Amino acid sequence: MERKNLGLGLLFISPWIIGFLAFLAYPIWYTVELSFTRYGGFGVPEQIGLDNYRRMFDDGLFWTSVWNTVYYTSLAVPIGVVVAMVLALAMNQQLPEIPIYRAILFLPSVLPLFAVSFIFLTLLDPNQGIVNEFLRRFGLNPPNWFGDPDFAKIGVVAIAQFGAGQIALVFLAGLKGIPQHLYEAAMLDGAGAIRRFFSVTLPLLTPIILYDIILGISLGLQVFTQSYIITQGGPAQSTTFYVYYLYNNAFRYGGQMGYASAMAVVLFVVTFIIAGLVFITSKRWVHYDLS
Amino acid sequence: MATTTPEIKEEQYVRPRRAAKDKYIRIGSQKVVPRIILVLMCAGFVLPFYWMVTLGLKSNEELSIYPPTLYPNNPIWSNIKDATEAFPFWRFAWNTTVITVLTIVGSVISNPIIAYGFSRIEWPGRDKVFMVVLATVFVPFPVLIVALFDIFAQLNWINTYWPLVVPLFFGQAFWIFLMRQFLMQIPKDLSDAARIDGANEFQIFWQIIMPQTLPAIGAIAIFAGVSAWNDFLGPLIYLQDSSMYTLSIGLTFFQQQDSYDVQYNLLMAASALIVLPLIVMFLLFQKSFIEGISVGSIK
Numbered sequence: 001m002e003r004k005n006l007g008l009g010l011l012f013i014s015p016w017i018i019g020f021l022a023f024l025a026y027p028i029w030y031t032v033e034l035s036f037t038r039y040g041g042f043g044v045p046e047q048i049g050l051d052n053y054r055r056m057f058d059d060g061l062f063w064t065s066v067w068n069t070v071y072y073t074s075l076a077v078p079i080g081v082v083v084a085m086v087l088a089l090a091m092n093q094q095l096p097e098i099p100i101y102r103a104i105l106f107l108p109s110v111l112p113l114f115a116v117s118f119i120f121l122t123l124l125d126p127n128q129g130i131v132n133e134f135l136r137r138f139g140l141n142p143p144n145w146f147g148d149p150d151f152a153k154i155g156v157v158a159i160a161q162f163g164a165g166q167i168a169l170v171f172l173a174g175l176k177g178i179p180q181h182l183y184e185a186a187m188l189d190g191a192g193a194i195r196r197f198f199s200v201t202l203p204l205l206t207p208i209i210l211y212d213i214i215l216g217i218s219l220g221l222q223v224f225t226q227s228y229i230i231t232q233g234g235p236a237q238s239t240t241f242y243v244y245y246l247y248n249n250a251f252r253y254g255g256q257m258g259y260a261s262a263m264a265v266v267l268f269v270v271t272f273i274i275a276g277l278v279f280i281t282s283k284r285w286v287h288y289d290l291s
Numbered sequence: 292m293a294t295t296t297p298e299i300k301e302e303q304y305v306r307p308r309r310a311a312k313d314k315y316i317r318i319g320s321q322k323v324v325p326r327i328i329l330v331l332m333c334a335g336f337v338l339p340f341y342w343m344v345t346l347g348l349k350s351n352e353e354l355s356i357y358p359p360t361l362y363p364n365n366p367i368w369s370n371i372k373d374a375t376e377a378f379p380f381w382r383f384a385w386n387t388t389v390i391t392v393l394t395i396v397g398s399v400i401s402n403p404i405i406a407y408g409f410s411r412i413e414w415p416g417r418d419k420v421f422m423v424v425l426a427t428v429f430v431p432f433p434v435l436i437v438a439l440f441d442i443f444a445q446l447n448w449i450n451t452y453w454p455l456v457v458p459l460f461f462g463q464a465f466w467i468f469l470m471r472q473f474l475m476q477i478p479k480d481l482s483d484a485a486r487i488d489g490a491n492e493f494q495i496f497w498q499i500i501m502p503q504t505l506p507a508i509g510a511i512a513i514f515a516g517v518s519a520w521n522d523f524l525g526p527l528i529y530l531q532d533s534s535m536y537t538l539s540i541g542l543t544f545f546q547q548q549d550s551y552d553v554q555y556n557l558l559m560a561a562s563a564l565i566v567l568p569l570i571v572m573f574l575l576f577q578k579s580f581i582e583g584i585s586v587g588s589i590k
Binding site: 107118 | 321322325326328329330332333336337338339340341342343345346354355357358359361401404405407408409412413414415416417420423424427429430431432433434435436437438439440441442444458460461462467492496517520521522523524527528539542543546555558559562565566569570573574577580581584585
């Protein structure tokens with residue numbers, strides 16, 4: 001019976017097995033292989049051992065891209081968690097017209113990043129953009145946004161918040177799952193609204209916060225489209241993010257596919273190490289039980 | 292009597308006033324303040340749309356006025372038509388639609404079958420293999436782009452839609468997960484009863500279980516369609532001939548033509564046209580969007 005089930009089960013999941021081997025496992029293996037070669041996409045890759053990995057240490061632009069990506073991710077992830085939670089709390093209000101607010105806050109997250117990038121390029125234009133026009137009308141000195149190395153990354157962080165509605169819905173589902181009697185008990189103990197948030201709401205949302213942090217780090221390390229469309233890595237290489245530099249090595253600078261593969265291997269390993277570390281530390285601050 | 296009456300009157304007068312005050316505070320904290328915050332938030336989220344439409348309708352002259360006008364003084368509706376002629380809009384829209392439809396077909400066929408194998412059949416090692424499925428969610432796609440490009444180049448698949456579409460016929464980890472969550476909620480008795488009646492697993496899958504999962508399949512179709520329509524990195528890597536381009540790559544035509552004189556009004560009009568089908572889809576299937584995300588989120 002069980003043997004028969006094994007065959008049947010494997011039969012049903014066989015498309016996944018084929019896809020996993022062909023489009024994931026083999027490409028990862030092949031990336032590792034290519035990372036030990038000099039390769040331009042034509043002919044036979046030339047074996048050069050660890051040279052690509054050694055090269056990273058002396059490559060200033062590589063470290064710039066690492067710094068930019070770490071900077072962006074460590075800014076975008078915490079801001080993203082707070083924004084998503086604020087949106088979820090707002091969407092959780094008892095008002096008859098709440099579906100309208102919810103639709104407005106969620107809709108931007110289904111829009112394509114390439115189009116949103118173009119919109120923010122015009123929105124945050126130093127002279128013609130509406131944001132700076134508002135700031136000027138309030139007598140403020142507006143920043144140059146994507147033209148200023150200090151503000152370009154902040155602009156990219158802002159773009160990420162525009163798409164926060166999707167994760168906010170996950171938080172909202174979490175909020176709705178919190179049993180009402182916990183709030184009633186806290187109120188009987190004399191806890192005010194702020195106290196109730198920190199002692200009931202926040203602890204019960206920690207599994208979602210963990211999910212958001214891991215997802216956010218993974219997406220943060222992959223940031224690409226915004227630099228490709230808005231800044232082309234500038235100004236002064238302030239938005240040359242890791243994947244943008246990887247892409248340039250692979251497809252723009254000739255003959256660097258081996259080096260790009262080595263960068264890909266490093267990204268893969270680092271993503272899993274960071275996700276693993278977050279997951280391990282999460283045991284200290286994530287509450288899974290409802291009691 | 293005459294002296295006490297005003298006191299009573301005053302007390303009767305004060306009580307409703309205090310109650311009214313409490314009521315105002317309650318309404319204020321529960322209805323008014325949240326509304327103000329929500330409206331301000333929504334204004335922030337609507338602003339990019341507003342600016343897209345405003346710029347999209349400005350004339351070339353109005354576009355260069357400083358300080359910028361906050362709404363189009365003289366809306367140029369012909370910008371919409373001009374935007375579709377400034378680059379091969381309809382060609383790219385057709386290409387994108389082909390990819391989107393094939394992606395939806397592949398996702399709707401593969402994910403339910405795979406998820407069924409991970410939920411409705413019990414076989415040794417199933418849940419361990421499923422952990423592998425979950426782990427693959429965290430593999431960043433950019434890690435694979437060099438190898439995938441080279442593999443597809445060796446298959447002569449570059450400049451075709453195969454690299455964008457074929458992998459979808461083999462399931463996507465997140466949608467397998469979503470579908471599995473849904474399938475596990477269907478009572479086991481339903482399958483067992485059919486087995487006793489002599490139905491084989493494929494009949495149970497197709498005749499008993501699939502009709503129950505239409506909402507989840509709908510959600511997968513929507514998410515797959517949106518992700519194909521929105522894809523940028525995939526088409527950027529695999530499509531080289533401009534007649535094959537999608538809208539996402541086509542939109543960068545505006546920048547490449549002359550980087551010092553980008554026609555932002557036409558660029559925004561074209562962006563609006565690209566975004567419009569998504570907004571319509573969202574308004575039509577809002578429930579599926581929201582439920583799809585919520586199903587995937589619980590536990």
